[in-house]
Amino acid sequence: MGDNILELRDITKLYPGVKALDHVSISFRRGEVHALVGENGAGKSTLIKTVSGAIEPTEGRICVEGREFEALTPALSRENGIAIVYQEFTLVPVLTAAENIFLGEFLRKGIFSCQREMSELAKKLFQRLNIQMDPDVKVGELTTGYQQIVEIAKAVLKNAKILIMDEPSAPLTNREVEAMFQIVETLKAEGVTIIYISHRLEEIFRLADRVSVLRDGQYIATKAIQDTDKDDLVRLMVGRTLKETYPERNFTQKETVLEVNHLTGNGVKNISFTLKKGEILGFGGLVGAGRTELAALLFGSAKIKSGEIILRGKKFDPNSPNAAIRNGICLVPEDRKQQGLILEMTVQENLTMAVRKKLSKRGIMRESDSREFSEKYVKDLTIRTPGIFQRVKNLSGGNQQKVVLGKWLGVDPEILIFDEPTRGIDVGAKQEIYKIMTEIVRQGKSIIMISSDMEELLGMSDRMVMLSKGRQTGMLEKEEFTQERVLNYISEVVEDE
Amino acid sequence: MNRKLNMEKISGYGVFFVLIGMLVLFSFIAPHFLEVNNFFNVSRQICTLGIVSVGMTIVMITGGIDLSVGYQISLINVTCAWLMVNAGVGTVPAILTGLLMGTGIGLLNGIIIVKSGVAPLIVTLAIMNTLNGISYIISKGIPIFGFPKNFSVFGQGNFLGMPISLIIMVIVFILGAVLLRKVYIGKYFYAIGSNEEAAKLSGISVGRLKILAYTICGLLSGVGAILLLSRTNSGLSSNGAGFEFNVITACVLGGVSSNGGKGTVFGALVGVLIVGFLDNGLLLMDVNQYTQLVVKGLLMLIAVIYDTQMRKKSEVVKKVKSINANNEV
Numbered sequence: 164m165g166d167n168i169l170e171l172r173d174i175t176k177l178y179p180g181v182k183a184l185d186h187v188s189i190s191f192r193r194g195e196v197h198a199l200v201g202e203n204g205a206g207k208s209t210l211i212k213t214v215s216g217a218i219e220p221t222e223g224r225i226c227v228e229g230r231e232f233e234a235l236t237p238a239l240s241r242e243n244g245i246a247i248v249y250q251e252f253t254l255v256p257v258l259t260a261a262e263n264i265f266l267g268e269f270l271r272k273g274i275f276s277c278q279r280e281m282s283e284l285a286k287k288l289f290q291r292l293n294i295q296m297d298p299d300v301k302v303g304e305l306t307t308g309y310q311q312i313v314e315i316a317k318a319v320l321k322n323a324k325i326l327i328m329d330e331p332s333a334p335l336t337n338r339e340v341e342a343m344f345q346i347v348e349t350l351k352a353e354g355v356t357i358i359y360i361s362h363r364l365e366e367i368f369r370l371a372d373r374v375s376v377l378r379d380g381q382y383i384a385t386k387a388i389q390d391t392d393k394d395d396l397v398r399l400m401v402g403r404t405l406k407e408t409y410p411e412r413n414f415t416q417k418e419t420v421l422e423v424n425h426l427t428g429n430g431v432k433n434i435s436f437t438l439k440k441g442e443i444l445g446f447g448g449l450v451g452a453g454r455t456e457l458a459a460l461l462f463g464s465a466k467i468k469s470g471e472i473i474l475r476g477k478k479f480d481p482n483s484p485n486a487a488i489r490n491g492i493c494l495v496p497e498d499r500k501q502q503g504l505i506l507e508m509t510v511q512e513n514l515t516m517a518v519r520k521k522l523s524k525r526g527i528m529r530e531s532d533s534r535e536f537s538e539k540y541v542k543d544l545t546i547r548t549p550g551i552f553q554r555v556k557n558l559s560g561g562n563q564q565k566v567v568l569g570k571w572l573g574v575d576p577e578i579l580i581f582d583e584p585t586r587g588i589d590v591g592a593k594q595e596i597y598k599i600m601t602e603i604v605r606q607g608k609s610i611i612m613i614s615s616d617m618e619e620l621l622g623m624s625d626r627m628v629m630l631s632k633g634r635q636t637g638m639l640e641k642e643e644f645t646q647e648r649v650l651n652y653i654s655e656v657v658e659d660e
Numbered sequence: 661m662n663r664k665l666n667m668e669k670i671s672g673y674g675v676f677f678v679l680i681g682m683l684v685l686f687s688f689i690a691p692h693f694l695e696v697n698n699f700f701n702v703s704r705q706i707c708t709l710g711i712v713s714v715g716m717t718i719v720m721i722t723g724g725i726d727l728s729v730g731y732q733i734s735l736i737n738v739t740c741a742w743l744m745v746n747a748g749v750g751t752v753p754a755i756l757t758g759l760l761m762g763t764g765i766g767l768l769n770g771i772i773i774v775k776s777g778v779a780p781l782i783v784t785l786a787i788m789n790t791l792n793g794i795s796y797i798i799s800k801g802i803p804i805f806g807f808p809k810n811f812s813v814f815g816q817g818n819f820l821g822m823p824i825s826l827i828i829m830v831i832v833f834i835l836g837a838v839l840l841r842k843v844y845i846g847k848y849f850y851a852i853g854s855n856e857e858a859a860k861l862s863g864i865s866v867g868r869l870k871i872l873a874y875t876i877c878g879l880l881s882g883v884g885a886i887l888l889l890s891r892t893n894s895g896l897s898s899n900g901a902g903f904e905f906n907v908i909t910a911c912v913l914g915g916v917s918s919n920g921g922k923g924t925v926f927g928a929l930v931g932v933l934i935v936g937f938l939d940n941g942l943l944l945m946d947v948n949q950y951t952q953l954v955v956k957g958l959l960m961l962i963a964v965i966y967d968t969q970m971r972k973k974s975e976v977v978k979k980v981k982s983i984n985a986n987n988e989v
Contacts, residue, residue: 252853253855253857253858253861253862254858255850255851255854255855255858255859256853256854256855257850257851257853257921257922258847258850258851258854262847265863266851266858266859266862267863267864268848268861268862268863269844269848271844273842273844274843274844274845275842276842276843276844276846276847312838317862353868535847592737
């Protein structure tokens with residue numbers, strides 16, 4: 164085992180009520196590209212955060228080149244030659260590429276910074292990575308792909324021995340991905356160990372020497388890449404029994420409520436689908452596939468470039484959220500604390516937010532009506548709160564989500580868009596949200612459900628649309644639903660025309 | 661990319677053209693505007709504004725603001741005047757005291773802002789009123805005058821035919837430009853204002869540099885205060901009242917972004933010249949003080965709206981670019 168540069172031994176991380184990592188042990192060999200795969204929530208990010216020093220494991224040991232640590236700090240991690248290319252870039256747009264690479268450790272003579280020397284060194288670094296880039300161009304003017312290269316160069320400059328890349332290809336175009344692959348291969352040839360996290364299995368087969376699978380915070384297996392294939396990996400990633408139960412439903416309606424034709428804008432391209440009355444239409448895709456962006460188009464919070472939306476047989480152009488709401492389209496956003504609620508306000512104030520006019524007489528809100536309205540929804544949705552005057556920030560995630568729902572149900576919408584309806588909600592509350600959603604469609608309303616939770620998608624949807632990189636890659640009817648099919652569609656590499 | 665660069669350049673020149681246009685306009689409609697004497701006058705008058713603007717530019721680049729500069733000037737004016745007139749302190753010690761006070765107040769501003777985490781706007785607003793109060797307590801609202809003769813040299817004297825205060829201002833501008841462009845700390849100021857999180861993750865001691873920025877701003881307020889006192893020859897609590905407004909207007913006009921991360925001292929200089937000549941031109945045309953306030957208020961409003969619009973536009977350009985990049989062949 165002498166050639167293991169990094170060993171994780173029995174790493175466990177407990178959060179209140181959740182076991183994010185459960186005795187995970189993985190060894191990384193010097194100079195290999197080691198891929199880490201698993202579904203959302205499998206614990207990949209938590210695991211690499213223990214290596215980067217961002218979090219402290221509850222139990223276990225981290226062994227870097229024979230040195231044993233109970234926990235690393237960011238500084239300790241850096242000292243030991245570990246570098247991370249973050250998913251969200253940590254660059255300064257107003258500085259040049261060279262300045263960003265040297266940020267924090269500018270080359271200097273006395274108090275003066277040595278622009279030319281830094282620029283020269285950055286150029287050499289780029290040459291070493293086989294990249295054509297002007298080190299003096301401002302980072303804010305670079306495309307995402309080149310920004311990422313700067314980010315990688317920044318890590319390489321610190322003589323990283325272990326480079327962790329978390330979903331590096333997610334924001335890149337195909338051509339940029341190709342350039343990034345070459346850098347990875349160059350670094351590997353120089354003996355750098357690369358830990359590569361990606362949902363895109365094609366990339367893993369292209370780059371990795373070995374691959375480790377995590378599932379539900381547990382270590383499942385490590386395989387040499389030649390001993391496995393895509394189906395095998397998918398089976399390892401998803402092989403588990405369903406834990407949730409989903410309410411039975413009989414969806415038979417044929418009437419179309421919403422028709423979307425070739426919708427383009429806000430980063431998505433050429434999306435077409437229909438939504439039937441009383442249907443839950445699932446939207447599957449990886450983070451950054453463009454689902455939230457599509458929802459923004461439908462809800463009028465982003466500009467449509469081309470294509471059309473037909474609502475109840477009439478052309479509909481949602482030019483503002485206000486227009487969408489007036490036409491019966493509501494959005495239960497992904498980030499409920501920022502976008503769905505006003506945390507400092509009470510349950511009643513939040514519930515009545517969208518129906519102020521309805522509850523007012525000559526511009527003055529009628530207190531008794533508001534109270535009656537709020538109490539009705541608290542009861543109907545079983546919102547567990549000490550009272551309607553409780554501040555929303557004191558409620559649990561599930562109950563907060565119910566408040567968002569109640570806010571929209573008051574407007575009596577026809578179409579509800581749920582963006583990750585049960586994210587950060589515990590199992591019990593999830594069931595209740597599912598019941599409410601079932602009740603909503605039973606009343607003849609329709610739901611568009613964006614979800615990254617595979618079980619939820621399969622369990623709740625009547626039909627499913629899959630997106631990848633802003634394009635529609637597939638559509639499945641209920642009887643065609645399988646996890647493997649969905650995974651294949653959402654990880655599809657979209658060919659540029 | 662090229663188009664965007666050009667746009668930025670043109671918008672930079674835009675303010676310059678405004679200055680030229682204004683000078684041309686005033687030379688036709690304002691009496692005595694084009695006379696050499698008037699230009700010397702203006703150059704003396706704008707020195708304090710210019711010097712403090714360099715400090716403000718630095719603070720604004722880090723994403724902060726210092727509203728207290730005006731009353732820093734008042735307090736320093738009153739204190740130095742009191743020391744020279746009532747305590748018999750000499751010119752040099754009085755000046756040193758003034759500079760030290762500015763530095764100290766700036767340091768205090770920075771420490772409170774960094775350690776408490778309260779928004780710079782609020783902290784410096786509170787400090788501004790506190791300083792105002794102290795300066796009235798010292799002066800009792802009465803002008804203090806009768807300084808040693810050699811004190812007036814700085815604000816009124818000439819060296820090789822050039823106003824000394826103008827020379828000092830030019831030196832401050834050059835030092836400011838060198839700091840922001842050549843000294844590594846200058847680049848870190850931009851990094852902090854542009855993406856504080858990234859700066860922190862790169863190992864830059866953000867807190868200490870922010871404190872440094874406010875301290876430099878305080879020191880330059882001290883320099884500006886001494887020049888003002890030396891020119892007006894009278895220590896008065898109202899000397900610096902509303903001065904922060906002129907400084908911030910000049911900076912924003914000159915393209916220093918109120919959101920941090922953007923701006924140069926030469927941009928600020930153009931802003932200073934606009935504000936300075938506008939004051940002078942309106943005065944020569946006998947426009948009353950209150951109308952001047954209205955004009956400058958509107959001017960600042962236009963400048964900030966323009967700044968915000970430009971930022972929005974560049975964000976849209978960036979977004980469209982990234983979408984295009986995603987869809988490119």
